[in-house]
Amino acid sequence: MSIPTAESHTRISRYGMVNSFIVKEEDGLTVIDTALKGTGKKILAEAKALGRPIVRIVLTHAHGDHIGALDELHAAVPDAEVLISSRDAILLAGDKTLQEGESGKLKGSYPGAKTKPTRTIEGGERVGSLDVIATPGHTPGHLAFLDTRDRTLYCGDVFSTLFGVYTTARANPLFPLPTMATWNKELELESAIELRTHEPSALAPGHGPVNIDALEQMDDAIAKSAEIAAKS
Numbered sequence: 001m002s003i004p005t006a007e008s009h010t011r012i013s014r015y016g017m018v019n020s021f022i023v024k025e026e027d028g029l030t031v032i033d034t035a036l037k038g039t040g041k042k043i044l045a046e047a048k049a050l051g052r053p054i055v056r057i058v059l060t061h062a063h064g065d066h067i068g069a070l071d072e073l074h075a076a077v078p079d080a081e082v083l084i085s086s087r088d089a090i091l092l093a094g095d096k097t098l099q100e101g102e103s104g105k106l107k108g109s110y111p112g113a114k115t116k117p118t119r120t121i122e123g124g125e126r127v128g129s130l131d132v133i134a135t136p137g138h139t140p141g142h143l144a145f146l147d148t149r150d151r152t153l154y155c156g157d158v159f160s161t162l163f164g165v166y167t168t169a170r171a172n173p174l175f176p177l178p179t180m181a182t183w184n185k186e187l188e189l190e191s192a193i194e195l196r197t198h199e200p201s202a203l204a205p206g207h208g209p210v211n212i213d214a215l216e217q218m219d220d221a222i223a224k225s226a227e228i229a230a231k232s
């Protein structure tokens with residue numbers, strides 16, 4: 001099912017829970033995250049309906065529910081750029097060793113992919129209309145993307161909106177999975193606070209519907225996560 005949510009993008013959802021987004025750009029389409037294995041056909045069908053080529057695949061992070069359809073999609077559009085942070089590119093390649101300065105334990109599934117990034121990207125760069133924002137915590141190299149045209153924020157797994165807006169530093173009792181997959185909750189909370197400062201007009205997460213006017217809900221989610229962090 002594809003759900004048009006704004007002029008600038010189309011949401012492709014698996015089970016209403018796992019999202020991929022197609023962002024319309026002047027030079028073609030940018031796919032943000034590929035969702036679960038088997039989602040490639042839906043993404044390609046939606047791109048066909050939009051009548052423009054997929055020129056880029058950008059990944060917020062290397063968890064299996066975000067890179068699941070990367071190989072099948074890349075096989076269909078081999079000339080598209082494939083972009084991910086240099087840190088999560090290591091995870092995408094199947095290497096789960098912690099890097100210098102990192103501690104704790106990586107969580108969630110990192111199945112890796114055959115597809116290699118054509119280039120790695122970092123916070124502060126621009127990809128088409130998207131500002132790249134470093135948001136480590138859920139994974140060490142997590143990235144978010146802010147569309148500078150309408151301020152839609154593709155926040156990956158920094159926030160989830162299924163059954164309410166939550167950071168992934170604090171588990172939503174109705175949908176705890178993204179939080180269970182968070183590597184470093186302190187960093188994740190800092191990244192959530194950083195994203196709020198960008199004043200997004202809409203929150204487009206990896207899991208759940210796109211929330212328009214989500215600033216108050218983001219504030220609430222951050223405050224509740226901070227309370228938990230203070231207690232622990």
Ligand SMILES: [Zn+2]
Nearest residue numbers: 063138157181
């Ligand atoms: Zn994740």
